[in-house]
Amino acid sequence: MPPPTDRTWLWFAAACYLVGAVLGLVALLRERRHSRAAMYLILASGFTFQTFGLYLRGLAVGGCPLGNTFELVQFTAWSAATLYLCVGAAFRLSLLGFGTAALAAGLTVVSLLMPSWDAALRKNIFGGNAWIEFHAALALFSYGVFGLLCLVALMYWLRDYGLKRKLLGGVFGLLPSIRDLDHISLRLLATGVTLLAGSLAVGSVWWLREPASVHLPKLLATVSVFAAYTLALILRLRGILVGRRLALACAGLFVAALLSIVPVDASRQAAPASPETAAP
Amino acid sequence: MSSPGPLLFHVGASHQRAPLELREKIALPPERAAALHERLAASGLAELALLNTCNRVEFYGVAATPADIEALDAAFCAVTGLSADAYAGIRAHAAGPDAIRHLASVAAGLESQLLGENEIFGQVKDAYASAQASGRVGPVLNRVFQKAFQAAKHVRTHTAISEGQVSVANVAVELALTIFGDLESSRVLLLGAGDIGEKTAKAFKSRGARALTVASRTPERALALARTLDATALPFEHFSRHLGDYDILVSATSAPGSIVHASDIAASRAKRRGAPLLLLDLALPRDIDAEAAHQENVYLYNLDDLAQIAARNLAAREAEVARARALIAEKADAIWQQIVSRHGA
Numbered sequence: 001m002p003p004p005t006d007r008t009w010l011w012f013a014a015a016c017y018l019v020g021a022v023l024g025l026v027a028l029l030r031e032r033r034h035s036r037a038a039m040y041l042i043l044a045s046g047f048t049f050q051t052f053g054l055y056l057r058g059l060a061v062g063g064c065p066l067g068n069t070f071e072l073v074q075f076t077a078w079s080a081a082t083l084y085l086c087v088g089a090a091f092r093l094s095l096l097g098f099g100t101a102a103l104a105a106g107l108t109v110v111s112l113l114m115p116s117w118d119a120a121l122r123k124n125i126f127g128g129n130a131w132i133e134f135h136a137a138l139a140l141f142s143y144g145v146f147g148l149l150c151l152v153a154l155m156y157w158l159r160d161y162g163l164k165r166k167l168l169g170g171v172f173g174l175l176p177s178i179r180d181l182d183h184i185s186l187r188l189l190a191t192g193v194t195l196l197a198g199s200l201a202v203g204s205v206w207w208l209r210e211p212a213s214v215h216l217p218k219l220l221a222t223v224s225v226f227a228a229y230t231l232a233l234i235l236r237l238r239g240i241l242v243g244r245r246l247a248l249a250c251a252g253l254f255v256a257a258l259l260s261i262v263p264v265d266a267s268r269q270a271a272p273a274s275p276e277t278a279a280p
Numbered sequence: 281m282s283s284p285g286p287l288l289f290h291v292g293a294s295h296q297r298a299p300l301e302l303r304e305k306i307a308l309p310p311e312r313a314a315a316l317h318e319r320l321a322a323s324g325l326a327e328l329a330l331l332n333t334c335n336r337v338e339f340y341g342v343a344a345t346p347a348d349i350e351a352l353d354a355a356f357c358a359v360t361g362l363s364a365d366a367y368a369g370i371r372a373h374a375a376g377p378d379a380i381r382h383l384a385s386v387a388a389g390l391e392s393q394l395l396g397e398n399e400i401f402g403q404v405k406d407a408y409a410s411a412q413a414s415g416r417v418g419p420v421l422n423r424v425f426q427k428a429f430q431a432a433k434h435v436r437t438h439t440a441i442s443e444g445q446v447s448v449a450n451v452a453v454e455l456a457l458t459i460f461g462d463l464e465s466s467r468v469l470l471l472g473a474g475d476i477g478e479k480t481a482k483a484f485k486s487r488g489a490r491a492l493t494v495a496s497r498t499p500e501r502a503l504a505l506a507r508t509l510d511a512t513a514l515p516f517e518h519f520s521r522h523l524g525d526y527d528i529l530v531s532a533t534s535a536p537g538s539i540v541h542a543s544d545i546a547a548s549r550a551k552r553r554g555a556p557l558l559l560l561d562l563a564l565p566r567d568i569d570a571e572a573a574h575q576e577n578v579y580l581y582n583l584d585d586l587a588q589i590a591a592r593n594l595a596a597r598e599a600e601v602a603r604a605r606a607l608i609a610e611k612a613d614a615i616w617q618q619i620v621s622r623h624g625a
Contacts (some may be wrong), residue, residue, distance in 0.1 A: 160577075163458065164573070164579065166581070166585050166589070168454075176461070178458070178459045178577075179459065179461050179555075180461045182555075182556070239552070239553025239554040241554075242553075242554025242576065243556070243576045244576065
């Protein structure tokens with residue numbers, strides 16, 4: 001029997017995330033809180049499998065596996081799981097575990113079911129340049145943070161909807177307080193913007209050296225995502241974009257951030273593989 | 281047919297049969313209770329515990345013969361001045377496993393006026409501790425009370441009999457917690473120094489609210505209530521200027537119309553930089569302009585809203601009564617079997 005491939009491990013990871021999502025959903029439908037310890041264990045198992053799968057893929061492509069849409073989406077899911085495992089417990093939001101499992105399951109399963117996303121296996125796309133690799137990984141990690149922010153924003157929206165309509169029982173009773181959700185949203189938004197700013201700072205050094213090396217659609221997409229999140233953060237801090245509108249903005253921006261992966265990936269197909277063209 | 285085991289009994293009266301006027305009459309303050317115990321000194325009551333709350337006066341005991349229970353009834357009527365006929369009309373009695381079932385139901389809050397309330401559990405514990413301290417409980421009542429506490433705890437944990445708040449003041453506090461998480465860092469402004477406002481403010485205080493401010497159209501009443509609540513008083517005419525300083529506004533004045541306008545709330549929001557604001561309108565007619573509810577991050581609840589939430593919570597508790605009683609019956613039977621096997625007839 002041939003040894004398991006990187007995709008096999010990534011399927012194991014997707015299965016774990018899916019189990020977490022289903023358990024969370026069942027608990028939610030029964031209007032009960034799921035066990036946070038069990039959810040943490042399930043997510044940690046998925047994270048371990050996914051880390052190993054991405055490690056094997058990294059060995060195969062000779063660098064951080066960010067060479068096609070499949071790898072970008074997998075890395076985003078991995079970032080969200082990593083963040084939850086590192087800081088999720090501190091947030092004391094039991095539903096965040098379910099949300100992370102659902103997000104990671106959605107992203108990993110869809111990416112595994114789309115063969116075209118993984119058709120081109122690009123090797124050594126960073127040309128051994130660790131800074132470009134760091135820039136790309138940091139950018140994708142910030143997308144993982146924005147993924148968690150999107151989940152918290154959806155919880156906020158639900159909580160606000162319930163409070164405005166005087167619905168406090170059932171699923172609404174399982175949600176954290178509005179103030180807790182607001183504080184966590186702000187922290188995640190600030191963290192995501194900082195990470196993406198760091199990524200862009202590293203990338204811009206390379207771009208200033210060789211402006212022609214960076215594909216314009218990719219540059220526009222990335223800078224637009226950064227500008228939009230930064231604007232949301234500024235407006236939030238000034239008390240202009242708050243509450244339900246901030247929640248909807250964060251959810252919408254994450255969808256836009258995911259869609260921005262398309263022009264980023266397309267830029268690689270348009271340009272020859274070189275260290276300069278590789279970064280997301 | 282008499283059941284095997286000791287003659288364990290419960291006898292007494294509660295809100296279920298005795299109206300308030302009679303409950304006032306049968307209350308047993310310490311001096312009356314002492315007089316009752318004196319009268320019973322020569323009786324054959326081996327063990328006796330008295331549960332005396334505003335809603336019930338009940339005895340749990342172990343008698344040598346049924347005549348000892350009759351002696352207890354007579355002594356009770358003598359110290360309270362209640363006629364035997366009047367007492368017979370409100371008297372409840374149970375023996376053996378039924379007495380255990382009743383005690384566990386009382387401790388679980390199933391017999392309370394406010395179904396599922398928690399206070400009664402502590403009152404039963406106090407009654408047991410008091411009987412223990414005066415040496416009136418023996419092996420049977422020790423086991424009965426301890427096991428009844430376990431059964432009551434089990435019922436409270438495994439059913440929804442105590443879930444959700446069922447009083448307007450506590451629902452208001454629960455609501456604040458769903459918005460602010462904790463009340464320690466939340467600032468509360470109370471408009472009006474009437475009864476409902478005071479009750480609500482006390483409920484907030486008991487759940488950790490530290491920064492309380494009272495404003496009333498009668499400054500003396502505001503100052504008096506502020507002193508009672510360890511709060512600060514604010515001149516009523518200045519409250520709208522300071523709305524932005526508060527997270528929770530409880531309005532319970534007797535003003536004939538709105539005193540908090542949507543424009544006041546909108547103006548205060550700028551100062552609050554989008555932080556959530558809970559408006560609790562406990563007045564009739566309403567104090568707060570209903571239009572304020574449409575503003576971002578502003579949550580307005582009036583008396584009807586809170587009453588509906590309380591009613592929903594109560595209905596949820598009522599739906600659990602049958603399950604809770606079945607659990608208690610099962611536990612009571614098991615406790616009784618243990619008593620019979622250990623203490624016999």
